[in-house]
Amino acid sequence: MTISDAAVGVPAAALRADVEAIVALEHTIRAAQAEQLRLIERAHGYAHAVEGVHDGSSSSEREFATRAFVAELATALVVPEAAASDLVADAGVARRHPATLEALACGSIGLAQARSIFDALIGLPASAAAALEAAALEHAARQTNAALRRRLRSLRERLHPEPLDARHRAATAERRVVLEPAADGMAWLSLFLEAERAQAIRNRLDTLAVAAAEDHRTHAQRVLDAAADLLLAGSRTDHDGRPIAGDAAIVPRVLVTVPVLTLLGHTDEPAELDGHGPIDADTARWLAAHGPSFQRILTHPETGAYLSYGRTSYRVPADLAGYLRVRDGGCRFPGCGRRAAGCDLDHTNDWAHDGQTRHDNLAHLCRKHHRLKHETRWRMTQEPGGIIRWTSPAGHHHTTQPENPFLERPVPSVRTEGHPTAERENAA
Structure with missing residues (x-):
């Protein structure tokens, strides 16, 4: 069946109009994102003033003022602090590189491309950064972000005055493992490490998967199972879960x-x-x-845990600490995901100011937010039922709920x- 040009004309015109409207809307979004970065940089300066930072302030005072602002932004936008920190960093780099910010504001590049350019500029001396920015913007409007990042890596290597081996040693110090929970009882486990080690690990896992007996598993599943077995037990298992002879075993702990x-x-x-x-x-x-x-x-209330030790003990006894760990579940700062096992138990009203060692005056805070509470104008109070109310330096209020409030069931x-x-x- 052949459709006439006249029949195609109407939907084609409508399609063209909608695509043009989508592009116009995208340009509006990009302009708003550029303005957001400008506002973030200005608000960052106001946040330092609220915390009392001045020309003679120490680097530590400046750092805590920035941390307080990152937490302010994260709680206001309801995003992770890592995302808020990225926004603050982007805003700072954008101020120093107005050409990229202007390209974002006029819509010729997107925020992802601008961030790729910002990332590439970090650590470069001024002359090299200017050359890289100019070269990147010359092509960025016609490239996808993936293509732009490939070009930026090549340009940065050519323009960077510091040898690659020295930068590689510095980057190696940042190696780490990242765990990210996922749906349906699953999780992502990522390793940030040297490229040569990563490739060698992948090659070994592929070899182990190929050597494994053929069974119902796919190759991808056998690769994953080999990695999990080696990490958990120092040994590999067959498809029935039996340890392979000769491999040592270490029993993992799971809470x-x-x-x-x-x-x-x-x-x-x-x-x-x-x-x-x-x-x-x-x-x-x-x-x-x-x-x-x-x-x-x-x-609670069948715990048998003694929930108040008044002024007789600063150290939190084990039974009270166990109760609080289950009650809180994790750090009680808004949006923080660190588990209670890796947090400090903090007196909401400081022990030095007559605060008591009670369940309603104690809460888990990770070390970062524990220090933020004591070093900046972030303030917290406890309410009945383990609810905690936070007040930010800008005067915004946020509440966090206990993971297990111990209500009657x-x-x-x-x-x-x-x-x-x-x-x-x-x-x-």
């Missing part, structure tokens, strides 16, 4: 909070995997069965045989 009725098989209420979130009941029972030890944590319609309904087992 999971399991409702006791789930553990007994009476209900299928999900458990909590520390650092991740909910996991299914069958997985929780398997972990509990293979855990080498148990530490009992009972839900209805008793399930099963025989408990004397077990407390709210009891939880902490399998380590």
Whole structure:
């Protein structure tokens, strides 16, 4: 069936009009993003003034003022502090490189391309940075961000006055492992390391996967299973989960909070995997069965934990600390994802100012936000039920809820045989 040119003409014209409107809207968005960067840089200066930073302030005072502003921006935009920090960094670089900011404002490049240019400029001396920026902007409007980044890597290597081996040594100091929870009981585990080691690891995993016996798994699954086996146990397993002879084994520790009725098989209420979130009941029972030890944590008010030590002790006793770790779950600063096991227990009203060692005057704060509370104008107060209210230097209010508020729960319609309904087992 042939469609006439006249029949095609109307939808083609409508399509063209919509595409042009989309492009115009994109230019408006880019202009707004450029203006946002300008405003962020200006607000950064105001934030330093609020914290009392002046020309004679120390580098530490300036750093904490910036941290306070990053936290202000993150909580106001409801984004991770890492994302807010990137915005502040982009705004600072944009101020020093107005040509790229202007290209973003007029819509010839997008924010992703501008950030790629900003990233490439960091660490370059002024003359090399100017040459790189000019060369990048000459082609950026006609390139995708991926193509631009490839070009920038080549340009930066050619223009950078410092030898690559020296920069490589400095970058190696930043190597790390990153864990990011995902949906459906899964997670991403990433390694930032030297390129040659990364390629060697991938090659070895491919070799192990090819050498493995053929089974129902795909090649990608065998590669992943080989990596997980080597990292967890120092040994590899076959497709039935049996250790391969000759490989040494190290038993990993996993922290999971399991409702006791789930553990007994009476209900299928999900458990909590520390650092991740909910996991299914069958997985929780398997972990509990293979855990080498148990530490009992009972839900308030059946805890037996002494929740107040008044002024008799600054150090938080183990039973109170255990209660608070389960209550808070993690750092109580808005948006922070660090788990309680890696945080400090902070007196909301300072011990030095007559604060007591009580459950309603203690909360977990990661070291970064613990210092932010003491070194900047961020303030916190506790409300009943473990709710914490924060006030930012700009006067904005934010509340954080405890992960487990220990509220009364209805008793399930099963025989408990004397077990407390709210009891939880902490399998380590």
